[in-house]
Amino acid sequence: MLSLKGVVAGYGGGSVLQGVDLECAPQTITCIVGPNGAGKSTVLRVISGLLKPSSGEISMNGEAIADRSPDEILRRGITQVPQSHALFPTMSVRENVLMGGYLIRKDRALLRERLDMVLERVPIVATRANDNAGNLSGGQRRMVEIARCLMLDPKLILLDEPSLGLDPRSLAGVAGLINELNQAGTTVLLVEQNVRLGLGLATHGVVMEGGKVRLTGTATAIKDDPEIASLYLGGASGSSPGGPSSGGPSSGGPKTETTSV
Ligand SMILES: Nc1ncnc2c1ncn2[C@@H]1O[C@H](COP(=O)(O)OP(=O)(O)OP(=O)(O)O)[C@@H](O)[C@H]1O
Numbered sequence: 442m443l444s445l446k447g448v449v450a451g452y453g454g455g456s457v458l459q460g461v462d463l464e465c466a467p468q469t470i471t472c473i474v475g476p477n478g479a480g481k482s483t484v485l486r487v488i489s490g491l492l493k494p495s496s497g498e499i500s501m502n503g504e505a506i507a508d509r510s511p512d513e514i515l516r517r518g519i520t521q522v523p524q525s526h527a528l529f530p531t532m533s534v535r536e537n538v539l540m541g542g543y544l545i546r547k548d549r550a551l552l553r554e555r556l557d558m559v560l561e562r563v564p565i566v567a568t569r570a571n572d573n574a575g576n577l578s579g580g581q582r583r584m585v586e587i588a589r590c591l592m593l594d595p596k597l598i599l600l601d602e603p604s605l606g607l608d609p610r611s612l613a614g615v616a617g618l619i620n621e622l623n624q625a626g627t628t629v630l631l632v633e634q635n636v637r638l639g640l641g642l643a644t645h646g647v648v649m650e651g652g653k654v655r656l657t658g659t660a661t662a663i664k665d666d667p668e669i670a671s672l673y674l675g676g677a678s679g680s681s682p683g684g685p686s687s688g689g690p691s692s693g694g695p696k697t698e699t700t701s702v
Pocket residue numbers: 452457475476477478479480481482483484632634
């Protein structure tokens with residue numbers, strides 16, 4: 442579905458991504474993990490078109506998208522939920538969600554249909570519809586941020602640190618929503634500092650370091666990799682994920698892309 446080949450990109454001349462190769466198959470949840478500054482968020486930015494790669498290829502369902510503008514990429518079914526504080530605090534929850542349907546605003550029937558779908562999938566949009574978004578808790582805000590991106594019925598959702606600043610209960614709610622969306626057919630690519638949660642939720646894992654993909658495999662295989670366990674999971678292999686699902690298939694061991702840590 443989504444494919445990155447040899448993607449090089451950076452800010453103001455320097456290259457942060459140094460030849461990134463990545464694949465997301467349809468209906469998978471892929472979690473990118475890695476140390477601060479590895480380039481994880483930058484990968485999401487090049488996919489959503491906010492940052493143009495200087496070389497390499499990005500394709501969605503076989504179509505090259507690296508040269509497309511962010512709104513053309515949005516129209517092709519890729520939406521990004523930014524790290525946080527993405528709602529307009531003095532606008533209501535309903536108004537914030539409707540903003541997500543800006544590209545389809547002229548088709549009132551479609552807008553209504555999508556809003557009904559969002560209300561059904563994310564109940565807080567109905568129960569807090571008229572409250573200002575600024576009055577919601579962090580976890581509730583995150584749910585509304587995800588709900589807003591559903592207005593375009595995305596095929597691929599990019600999530601940057603969905604767990605950031607959330608308490609365990611809110612985390613479970615957000616993880617549950619991501620899982621439900623995936624079960625309903627949406628492909629998910631997320632970046633997560635909470636490695637246990639991210640790999641617990643995911644079917645596939647990608648470990649990045651220094652602007653490169655270091656390791657790819659099923660989430661289970663990545664969690665069970667002794668080096669990854671010692672680096673990111675406190676020494677034990679990730680047998681108790683924070684999310685509601687233990688993730689994907691157990692076949693297919695991790696594939697090491699480079700050897701240096
Ligand atoms: N807007 C920007 N302008 C200049 N440099 C940036 C910008 N955004 C990120 N960088 C730099 O790019 C590198 C990679 O950043 P990125 O946010 O992709 O890393 P990350 O792996 O997501 O890190 P973290 O886990 O800390 O969020 C860092 O060195 C960062 O300082």
